[in-house]
Amino acid sequence: MCGIVGFSGEGTRVDLVAMTRALAHRGPDEEGFWVDEASATCLGHRRLSILDLEGGGQPMWNAEGTLGVVYNGEIYNHVELRAELEKKGHRFQSDHSDTEVLIHGYAEWGEELPIRLNGMFAFALLDRPRRRIFLARDRFGEKPLYYAHRGRFLAFASELSALCLHPSVDTSLSPRNVQKLFAYGFVPAPGSLVAGVSKLPAGAQARFEQASGAFRVQRYWRFLVEPEEALDDGDEPHLVEELRHLIRQAVCRRLISDVPLGIFLSGGIDSSSVLGMAAREREPSSIETFTVGFREPTFDESTHARLVATAVGTRHHEEILDLSAARELIPTVLQRADEPFADPSLLPTYLLCRFASQHVTVALSGDGADELFAGYDPFRALAPARLYARFVPRHLHRAIHSLVQRMPRSTRNMSLDFRLKRTLLGLSHPQCYWNPIWMGPLAPDHLAEVFADPLPVEELFEEALEVWEASPSRSLGDRTLDFYTNFYLQEGILKKVDQAAMMNSLESRAVFLDNDLVEFCRRLPYRFKYRHGRGKYLLRKAVADVVPRSVLERPKKGFGIPLVQWLDEIPADPPLHPVAGVDTERVASYWRAQRRGSEDHRLFLWCWLAVQLGFAEAL
Numbered sequence: 001m002c003g004i005v006g007f008s009g010e011g012t013r014v015d016l017v018a019m020t021r022a023l024a025h026r027g028p029d030e031e032g033f034w035v036d037e038a039s040a041t042c043l044g045h046r047r048l049s050i051l052d053l054e055g056g057g058q059p060m061w062n063a064e065g066t067l068g069v070v071y072n073g074e075i076y077n078h079v080e081l082r083a084e085l086e087k088k089g090h091r092f093q094s095d096h097s098d099t100e101v102l103i104h105g106y107a108e109w110g111e112e113l114p115i116r117l118n119g120m121f122a123f124a125l126l127d128r129p130r131r132r133i134f135l136a137r138d139r140f141g142e143k144p145l146y147y148a149h150r151g152r153f154l155a156f157a158s159e160l161s162a163l164c165l166h167p168s169v170d171t172s173l174s175p176r177n178v179q180k181l182f183a184y185g186f187v188p189a190p191g192s193l194v195a196g197v198s199k200l201p202a203g204a205q206a207r208f209e210q211a212s213g214a215f216r217v218q219r220y221w222r223f224l225v226e227p228e229e230a231l232d233d234g235d236e237p238h239l240v241e242e243l244r245h246l247i248r249q250a251v252c253r254r255l256i257s258d259v260p261l262g263i264f265l266s267g268g269i270d271s272s273s274v275l276g277m278a279a280r281e282r283e284p285s286s287i288e289t290f291t292v293g294f295r296e297p298t299f300d301e302s303t304h305a306r307l308v309a310t311a312v313g314t315r316h317h318e319e320i321l322d323l324s325a326a327r328e329l330i331p332t333v334l335q336r337a338d339e340p341f342a343d344p345s346l347l348p349t350y351l352l353c354r355f356a357s358q359h360v361t362v363a364l365s366g367d368g369a370d371e372l373f374a375g376y377d378p379f380r381a382l383a384p385a386r387l388y389a390r391f392v393p394r395h396l397h398r399a400i401h402s403l404v405q406r407m408p409r410s411t412r413n414m415s416l417d418f419r420l421k422r423t424l425l426g427l428s429h430p431q432c433y434w435n436p437i438w439m440g441p442l443a444p445d446h447l448a449e450v451f452a453d454p455l456p457v458e459e460l461f462e463e464a465l466e467v468w469e470a471s472p473s474r475s476l477g478d479r480t481l482d483f484y485t486n487f488y489l490q491e492g493i494l495k496k497v498d499q500a501a502m503m504n505s506l507e508s509r510a511v512f513l514d515n516d517l518v519e520f521c522r523r524l525p526y527r528f529k530y531r532h533g534r535g536k537y538l539l540r541k542a543v544a545d546v547v548p549r550s551v552l553e554r555p556k557k558g559f560g561i562p563l564v565q566w567l568d569e570i571p572a573d574p575p576l577h578p579v580a581g582v583d584t585e586r587v588a589s590y591w592r593a594q595r596r597g598s599e600d601h602r603l604f605l606w607c608w609l610a611v612q613l614g615f616a617e618a619l
Contacts, residue, residue: 002027002058003046003162003502004070004145006124007155008133008210010168011040020044022162026072026502034059034068039210043126045070048505050259050362056097063093066128067107071099072158073121073143074509076253081105081116106134114138114205114220118253118515122200124156131210139221140368140513141189141202141490144338144498148197152213159338163197170196173615175580179455182442182607185342186491188463190217193339193615202490223485223518225471225478227525236538239528243520243542250514251277254364262288262360264352264508265316267304269536269543269551270366270375274511275312276546278364284313290356290363292348295322296562304551311548319355321348326566334613337499342441342607343492344563349500357506367493368512371484372521374477374535378438381423382476385434388427397428429457431476432468435483436461439492441603451581463487477526563602568595574605575612 003023005016013035020031027046034043045058061068075081078098086092090104098119105113106125111134120142125134135156137145147156148169157163164171174195177187189199200206203221208214231239251274255261263278265271278287289309293302302318309316321329326347333350334340356363370376392400426437429444437443448454458465464487471482494510501508512518521529524538531537540552574591576584587608593599 002048002070002072003158004058004072004122004124005044005155005157005162006042006070006126006133007153007166007168008039008041008208009151009153009213011042011155011166013037013042015166016042016044019157019162019165020046022165023158025505026158028505030057032058039131041126041210043068043070043124048361048507050074050257050507056094056099058099060097060099060103062103062107063091067103068126068128069099069102069106069123071102071121071123073119073123073138074098074254074507075101075117075119075121076256076514077118111205111207120510120513122158133208133210134205135200135208136205136220137200137202139203139223139515139518140485140494140510142494142498142510142513144495145200146192146197147200147206149208149215150196152210154208154215160192160194160197161338164194170194172196173580176455178580178582178611179447179451179460181340181342181611182450182604183440183444183447183460184436184464184487184491185439185441185603185607186495187339187341188487188491223482223522225473225481225485225522225526227473227478228523229525231525231528236528236541239524239538240541243517243538246514246517246520247273247511247542248277248280250511250517251364252281253514254509254511255281257362259361260288260359261362261364262290262356263314264356264363264365265289265291265305265309265314266366267291267301267306267308267551268366268554269539269547270369270512271305272308272366272547272551273369273539273543274364274366275308275314276543279312279314280546285315287312287314288359289314289316290352290359291316291318292352292355293318293320294348294562295320296565304554308548308551317355317359319351321351321561323562323566323569325351326561327570330566330570330609331613333503334610336503337610337614339495340607340610340614341492341495342603342610343496344561344603344606346496346500348561349496350503353500353504353506353508357504360506362507362509363501364509364511365497366512367497367508367510368489368518369536369539371481371489371493372512372518372529373537373539374481374526374530376484376535377419378435379477379480379530379535380533381419381438382480385423385427386476389431394428397424400424432465433457433461435480436464436487439488441607446604450583450586452583453581475526477530481526481529563606564600567602567605568597571609575609577612579611 003026005019023046027048029049030047032045043059059068075098078101081101085104094100114136121138122143122145146163155166172195177191181187189201204219206217291305294300425443426434444457467486471479528538590601
């Protein structure tokens with residue numbers, strides 16, 4: 001895993017070095033620079049060596065020096081692509097570098113290259129004869145890529161903070177996207193928290209013409225649920241076998257590494273499935289597994305993870321995150337994080353990655369399974385929510401919501417009062433807004449209290465509305481899958497894991513986001529994902545021979561943290577630096593209510609901390 005930067009049209013070598021070295025944590029092993037002063041075109045790279053340790057340095061060029069690349073990620077089908085390209089006459093200089101496959105692949109297929117790649121990646125190719133820069137990002141956006149474009153100037157980087165070091169980038173905050181951050185919990189692509197910077201969306205590519213300054217972004221792939229409804233229960237045995245094969249194949253692809261490799265283990269179905277399949281490919285005693293636990297029992301899953309690791313026979317490692325450790329970690333992690341977002345599980349994920357990086361350089365994860373197989377709690381809420389919206393008169397919603405708000409605040413993980421309050425926040429709005437409101441830190445009504453000039457709901461959630469309307473299915477379940485896979489996974493889960501892993505110079509590989517496995521899930525009817533009030537129906541059957549029965553039958557807990565208790569003490573003095581358009585006195589009142597225990601604003605206040613601590617210089 002690596003960090004990349006580059007620019008064209010404006011800037012110097014000094015700017016390039018500063019931007020590149022800001023990404024040292026992403027690539028501690030090596031750095032590389034390429035500078036063309038005549039056109040002010042520069043490429044920079046920080047490397048975390050995973051494959052072809054001797055021959056994979058970057059920027060990498062073809063033999064003629066006409067085509068160069070800086071690249072962050074792993075291409076899991078690079079061996080097959082290399083063989084195909086060699087048959088077409090291409091001659092490789094490296095032994096088994098996946099980076100060089102990008103150079104020859106672009107020479108052969110041009111801008112059709114990204115759709116052929118099975119992996120996680122963000123790369124920039126400089127085509128010198130055409131005076132063109134080609135950017136691309138993987139299908140789900142596992143690897144980030146920010147850019148700034150103005151006229152004949154283009155700059156890009158793996159992280160927002162590195163890109164903002166270029167003197168030609170407008171680093172002022174975007175008031176509009178500040179509201180979106182508090183509404184979604186993240187700023188959805190193509191926006192960013194900075195006015196002059198955009199994110200290349202997942203599954204997108206871009207072409208920049210250096211001569212004219214023309215810049216064009218287009219999607220080469222997008223996740224859409226398009227179920228094959230002809231499939232019925234008679235097809236289930238075949239589907240189970242196919243899914244089992246695809247998971248095992250995806251694991252095998254991600255076990256390729258020239259450096260030590262381990263597995264994140266939560267004790268849930270997803271990570272246990274990854275471990276179970278890996279143990280069929282490698283000697284179990286050679287596999288290292290890693291878990292973070294909590295002293296608060298309703299949040300702790302370390303016991304279940306330990307049982308799985310013992311059953312398989314791995315070398316298991318545990319770390320405990322408690323209030324004392326959180327007091328130290330919260331400011332450290334939020335200050336080191338890049339673009340702020342509202343997922344508090346960044347904290348245990350950071351600790352897990354820091355812990356794992358002491359033993360391995362690569363770790364496999366089960367990320368993506370909850371989105372692809374309807375594993376989250378909101379899928380259970382859809383049926384009662386539909387009935388509530390249909391039969392409860394709209395004029396009674398506010399009164400019911402007010403009554404539920406009086407329920408005592410619980411500190412337990414996913415407590416009843418928390419779920420009811422979150423659910424009712426969304427049900428006073430149309431179905432298309434349910435999911436973003438359920439998951440976001442600040443509902444539209446509260447947003448109107450905090451911001452002096454709140455965006456209309458349809459503008460606030462325009463990205464989610466676009467996904468809702470683009471869904472080929474009319475099913476509420478399938479549309480919800482589209483939301484979680486296109487939003488929560490891409491902008492929340494994967495962003496969190498990338499930041500936490502890269503802050504610790506660790507590469508994380510998401511098994512369930514393999515191209516072939518995703519295509520299978522995309523075509524799978526909803527009833528094979530969610531049935532009898534439970535998600536992951538087919539997944540449970542497919543991994544029944546490698547996952548302990550106690551894990552398969554255990555309800556999902558989620559990677560939550562005891563945030564309510566921690567916010568009662570951390571930080572001692574809540575920061576209240578002014579933020580564009582925000583009523584800080586209202587924010588202060590939320591802090592007071594939180595600490596009195598009379599109200600629950602945990603997600604908003606965590607998001608507020610992320611902005612205050614992580615973006616203090618921009619406020």
